[in-house]
Amino acid sequence: MAAEAGQPAPKSEAPAEKKDQGDQKKGAKDQSKAPAAVVAASEGGEKKLSNAELKKKAKEEKAARRAAAKVTQPQPPASAPGQGDSAKGGKSKPKQDGPQAGAQHGKTPAPRSAAPMTAAAPKEAKPSVPECFSHLAMAKGVNLTHADKDVHPAVLLLGQQMSTMAISDSTTRLEATLLAFKKLLSLEHTSNKRLQNQVIDSYTTPHGTTLSRHFTSHVLNPQIVYLTACRPMCFSMGNAIRWLKLQISKIDIDMADSDAKKLLCEAIDSFIHERITLADLVIVNTAADMIAQDDVILTYAHHHLVERALLKAKASGKRFKVILVDDPFERVGLDHVKKLAAAGIPVAYSPDFGALRTNLQESTTVLVAAEAMFSNGAMYARAGTCDVATAAFDLGMRVTSLCETINFTERVSIDSLTYNEIDPERNTDEEFRLLFDTTRDKSISAVVTELGICSAKSVPAILRKLEEL
Amino acid sequence: MSESEAAIAQPVSTELPLRTQPDDSTFDIVATYRDLLASDPDLTKPVAAIESLIALLNTVPSTTVYETLDTVKSHSDLLIASVENPLPLQAGTDLFLQYLVASLKQQDGSFDAVRQHLLRNGRLFASRAIAARNGIAEAGWRFVREGKCVLTHGASRSVTGLLERAAKNSEGKFRVVYVRDEVRAEESDRVVKELRSKGIPVAEIPEAAVAHVMGLLRQVHMVFTGAEAVTQNGGIISRIGTYQIAKLAAQAKIPFYVAAETHKFVRKFPLDQRDIGYQQEVLDFSATAPSKQPKDAVDYTPPELISNLVTENGVHLPGYVFEQLLDIYGSLNG
Numbered sequence: 010m011a012a013e014a015g016q017p018a019p020k021s022e023a024p025a026e027k028k029d030q031g032d033q034k035k036g037a038k039d040q041s042k043a044p045a046a047v048v049a050a051s052e053g054g055e056k057k058l059s060n061a062e063l064k065k066k067a068k069e070e071k072a073a074r075r076a077a078a079k080v081t082q083p084q085p086p087a088s089a090p091g092q093g094d095s096a097k098g099g100k101s102k103p104k105q106d107g108p109q110a111g112a113q114h115g116k117t118p119a120p121r122s123a124a125p126m127t128a129a130a131p132k133e134a135k136p137s138v139p140e141c142f143s144h145l146a147m148a149k150g151v152n153l154t155h156a157d158k159d160v161h162p163a164v165l166l167l168g169q170q171m172s173t174m175a176i177s178d179s180t181t182r183l184e185a186t187l188l189a190f191k192k193l194l195s196l197e198h199t200s201n202k203r204l205q206n207q208v209i210d211s212y213t214t215p216h217g218t219t220l221s222r223h224f225t226s227h228v229l230n231p232q233i234v235y236l237t238a239c240r241p242m243c244f245s246m247g248n249a250i251r252w253l254k255l256q257i258s259k260i261d262i263d264m265a266d267s268d269a270k271k272l273l274c275e276a277i278d279s280f281i282h283e284r285i286t287l288a289d290l291v292i293v294n295t296a297a298d299m300i301a302q303d304d305v306i307l308t309y310a311h312h313h314l315v316e317r318a319l320l321k322a323k324a325s326g327k328r329f330k331v332i333l334v335d336d337p338f339e340r341v342g343l344d345h346v347k348k349l350a351a352a353g354i355p356v357a358y359s360p361d362f363g364a365l366r367t368n369l370q371e372s373t374t375v376l377v378a379a380e381a382m383f384s385n386g387a388m389y390a391r392a393g394t395c396d397v398a399t400a401a402f403d404l405g406m407r408v409t410s411l412c413e414t415i416n417f418t419e420r421v422s423i424d425s426l427t428y429n430e431i432d433p434e435r436n437t438d439e440e441f442r443l444l445f446d447t448t449r450d451k452s453i454s455a456v457v458t459e460l461g462i463c464s465a466k467s468v469p470a471i472l473r474k475l476e477e478l
Numbered sequence: 479m480s481e482s483e484a485a486i487a488q489p490v491s492t493e494l495p496l497r498t499q500p501d502d503s504t505f506d507i508v509a510t511y512r513d514l515l516a517s518d519p520d521l522t523k524p525v526a527a528i529e530s531l532i533a534l535l536n537t538v539p540s541t542t543v544y545e546t547l548d549t550v551k552s553h554s555d556l557l558i559a560s561v562e563n564p565l566p567l568q569a570g571t572d573l574f575l576q577y578l579v580a581s582l583k584q585q586d587g588s589f590d591a592v593r594q595h596l597l598r599n600g601r602l603f604a605s606r607a608i609a610a611r612n613g614i615a616e617a618g619w620r621f622v623r624e625g626k627c628v629l630t631h632g633a634s635r636s637v638t639g640l641l642e643r644a645a646k647n648s649e650g651k652f653r654v655v656y657v658r659d660e661v662r663a664e665e666s667d668r669v670v671k672e673l674r675s676k677g678i679p680v681a682e683i684p685e686a687a688v689a690h691v692m693g694l695l696r697q698v699h700m701v702f703t704g705a706e707a708v709t710q711n712g713g714i715i716s717r718i719g720t721y722q723i724a725k726l727a728a729q730a731k732i733p734f735y736v737a738a739e740t741h742k743f744v745r746k747f748p749l750d751q752r753d754i755g756y757q758q759e760v761l762d763f764s765a766t767a768p769s770k771q772p773k774d775a776v777d778y779t780p781p782e783l784i785s786n787l788v789t790e791n792g793v794h795l796p797g798y799v800f801e802q803l804l805d806i807y808g809s810l811n812g
Contacts, residue, residue: 301752407749451782454749455711460809462747464711464781467800474804 138431138441145443147431148172148240159231163189168239174433178312179243179380179416184285186236186246190253191277193228194270213266220269221260229254241430244381244389244418252280288413288459289314295457296376296411297321304329305372309397310336311345312378314411319376323352330355332368336393337361338435338442362393365400375401379412379456384472385421386450386465388412389428395446402452410448410465411457417472422447505537507553508560518604520635523706524570524741525607527557531574532596532603543582543589550575563776565707565715565755569744574603576807610739611636613790615643618702618737621788624651626699629691629732631657632717633669634704636737640788641702645676653679655698657688657723661771688723692730701727705738709746710803712781712796714738715754717774724783733785740789743799745807748778 138145150172156165167189170176176185214220233250236242242250256276260269296318300306306329308315319331331354335342340360349356359368369375375397381389388394388410398408422428425446435442450465460471511530515521521529534553538546554571558564581592596602614636622628622644630637641654654673658666666682673680683691692698701723705714714720714736727734746755754776762769781796789798 299749409749455747460804461710461745463800464747464797466781466797467711470797470801470804473801 137438138436142426142431142441145426145429145431146241147436148174148433149238150240150433151235151238156235157231159228160235161189161193161232163192164232164235168236171236172239172433174240179245180285180289180413181313182243183245183249183415184281187249187253187277187281190229190232191274193232194273219260219262220264220266221258221262225254225257229257243416244420245413245416248415248418249280249284253277284413284415284459288415289317291459292411292413292457293317293321295462296409297325297327299409299457299462300327300329300374300376302328304374305332306330306374306376307332307334307368307372307397307401308376309334309342309394310339310391311341312391312411314378315376316345316348318411319349319354320352323349323354330357332357332359332372334359334362334365334368334397336391338392338432362396365397366404369397369401369404369406373406375406375408377408377410379410379416380445381416381418382410382412382456382465382468383422383447384417384419384469385423386453386468387422388448388450388453388456388465389422389445390448392425392443392446395425395448395452398448398452407454408452409455409457410453414458414460414471414475417458417468417475419469419472423449505534505553507531507534507557510534511557511560520608520611521604522607522635522739522742523566524573525603527554527567527570528574528603528741529601530557531571535593536597546589546593547575547578550578562758562772563706563715563754563756563774565709565744565746566742568746569707569742572745573741573806607739607741610741610790611639614737614739614788615639617790617792618735618788619644619647621700621702621735622648622652624648627653627655627697629655629657629688629698629701629723629727630703631659631685631719631723632704633662633665634737636704636739636788637702638669638672640737641673641678642676645678649677650679653681655681655683655691657685657719658682659685659717659719685719689726692726692732698730698732701732701734703734703736705736705742706776707744707746708736708738708742708787708799709744709748709778710800711747712784712787712799713748714779714784715746715748715776716779718760718777721751721777721779721783724779728783734783735786735788736779736784737788740791740802743803743806745803750780751778754778 148171151168153165153169156168160168167176167185170185171182176182214223229250233242236246253273256273260272264272292314296314300318300322304327306319308319308331322329331349333342333346333349333356335346335358337360342358346356346358357368359365377390377394377397379388379390379394383389388398390410398410401408420428425443428445428447430444432442432444453465455462456465456468458471460474463471507530510533511526514526514529514533515523518526531550531553534550535546538549550571554567554575558567558571561567578592581595582589618640622641628641630641644652656666656670656673658670660666670680670682703714703716703720703723705716705720707715709715716736724734748754758772758775759770760772760775762771784796787794787796787798
């Protein structure tokens with residue numbers, strides 16, 4: 010029953026790389042192999058070096074990177090044809106080989122290696138998106154050397170992770186963004202001393218102005234611009250940034266800098282706790298409760314909420330089966346299926362939409378997770394979710410979607426083209442792929458949020474409620 | 479009553495997570511509830527549950543806020559466990575608990591004031607419920623205009639109230655098709671008699687004739703039914719047979735109206751027929767004996783089939799329920 014095929018083979022690169030960085034990066038997260046290399050390299054200098062020496066060293070490194078980039082420049086199409094144009098300035102070596110190698114070749118061996126092959130021939134031709142789709146954005150990635158000098162290293166790192174899709178789902182991106190912003194405000198100066206000459210230190214308000222007036226425009230905005238350039242923001246990030254700006258503007262202008270920073274850090278912490286950590290917990294518990302004995306649950310690709318809900322239901326002693334239909338373009342379900350099988354849940358794995366209808370006829374419930382919910386009740390989720398939901402609705406089945414309310418947006422969408430993103434790895438002259446699709450409210454039976462279960466039509470009611478809070 | 483009490487209280491008290499056993503073991507909430515329901519035909523189940531909880535507060539001595547809330551909670555659980563279909567009662571007990579908490583917040587925790595207020599206005603909820611029924615009639619009677627024909631079934635007091643209000647205005651100028659329930663012939667006779675006494679021409683049809691009658695062009699203009707509970711997505715839990723009438727009405731493009739008081743709104747989200755809040759054995763397979771049917775069986779009518787909810791606050795779309803519940807409870811996790 011359980012899945013076997015398509016092992017992610019070339020994972021082996023990653024650990025090796027990790028090892029030689031291991032001693033250097035301390036604060037950096039471990040998912041962040043490649044971009045960390047750049048930061049870590051600059052960070053890695055010995056403490057004893059004087060400022061002047063450091064400067065010199067940084068210059069040398071920059072030169073070395075440029076040289077390396079020139080060497081590697083002909084290569085980019087091999088890994089990501091879509092990034093050819095943005096890589097003009099030259100990408101540093103480690104960035105090329107890092108998470109991209111892991112993410113692309115690791116997860117989906119077959120389709121990905123095929124695509125670049127065909128695209129490699131007309132290499133220089135810039136993939137053009139037809140006029141009518143020109144409004145769609147794409148994760149491009151911004152070269153580190155091109156980034157605004159005001160961008161904080163933590164944000165630089167995050168931007169790279171986002172552009173390479175190392176961090177891809179909306180809630181994780183949101184959490185990482187907020188944590189990075191917190192570092193902007195962090196009070197620890199000691200560890201950053203050696204970075205002072207090239208990147209901004211944690212923030213101190215200049216004389217003659219106040220934090221509430223200065224921080225947003227001069228410090229926060231460049232970070233946001235950079236992150237947006239790396240990959241278009243998701244709705245939850247938009248919501249959270251609006252919230253953060255509001256909090257900043259509310260700060261009393263007479264408040265001491267350190268107090269204000271502390272206040273903001275605490276606000277961010279509690280925001281993450283309430284809107285993400287606790288929300289996830291409640292959603293997972295509610296969804297697990299909804300699973301009945303002997304259910305057969307069909308789910309699509311992978312989302313951490315669905316995974317946690319299934320594992321939770323299993324742990325609470327329920328007996329049920331899972332049919333996992335994977336995203337044919339990105340086999341994120343493989344690991345998921347293994348985890349479920351390891352937990353003792355009988356899983357059937359289907360690598361694509363072949364036999365979707367048959368699979369649906371054998372199941373009792375469809376459980377998916379949303380990337381965002383529009384206020385007309387439409388669900389914005391991984392491309393393919395709409396197919397599953399519509400087919401399930403057609404068969405009169407329940408379609409349950411899991412979503413934190415931070416992902417709710419007051420915008421309205423009735424199609425999949427108004428808001429979407431182009432898959433940066435599948436964007437050629439002939440064709441491109443979209444990352445998301447929109448499911449109409451009528452094919453969704455219930456949306457599980459931390460405020461409870463609601464119907465898709467009730468999204469505006471929740472948004473109104475959230476505004477009151 | 480003592481033996482039924484023992485039968486009910488015994489298994490229940492073992493499985494309920496009671497923090498403290500209620501020390502007022504003399505008070506029998508289940509019996510009180512049943513007495514109330516039997517003595518007053520105007521009382522709906524949620525309101526009867528609220529009234530019994532007020533009666534409970536009457537008997538327990540004034541203690542701390544948390545102890546009282548605890549007592550109310552444990553008795554609510556007892557009461558809910560004593561009936562088959564928990565949803566109508568849950569609507570009442572949840573509402574009462576929320577009312578208690580909210581009024582305690584307003585009064586800055588002065589519990590005695592709240593308690594005194596409740597006891598002094600013991601019939602407050604009941605009278606409000608009756609007022610709500612009149613409100614429904616006022617809000618909805620204009621749907622029933624001259625020359626129209628209304629199809630209804632069951633014995634909802636909201637619906638009969640609404641029809642009577644309409645009859646006051648245009649006596650004999652609209653007609654009613656009543657779907658008889660042969661299992662409850664007595665009840666059907668009573669309702670039909672009541673309607674005829676107000677001068678409303680009534681045609682009785684068997685359940686099997688509903689589709690046919692709806693197919694007779696422009697013979698039926700709308701359907702009105704009541705509900706036992708209105709779920710948070712705007713669907714209804716109601717007498718079995720409602721769902722099929724709603725489906726047939728949707729098929730025939732006949733508007734389907736539900737007359738229900740807002741105190742019937744309950745924090746339950748059924749996804750389909752499997753999910754009505756309790757185990758109901760409608761299917762009784764047997765090769766020899768005749769099948770048994772549950773008494774007071776219900777079904778779930780999803781919001782897509784409901785054109786409007788007629789409440790004392792006016793006529794609303796099914797989505798209204800969610801907003802109201804969110805307003806009252808803040809969150810929807812029970």
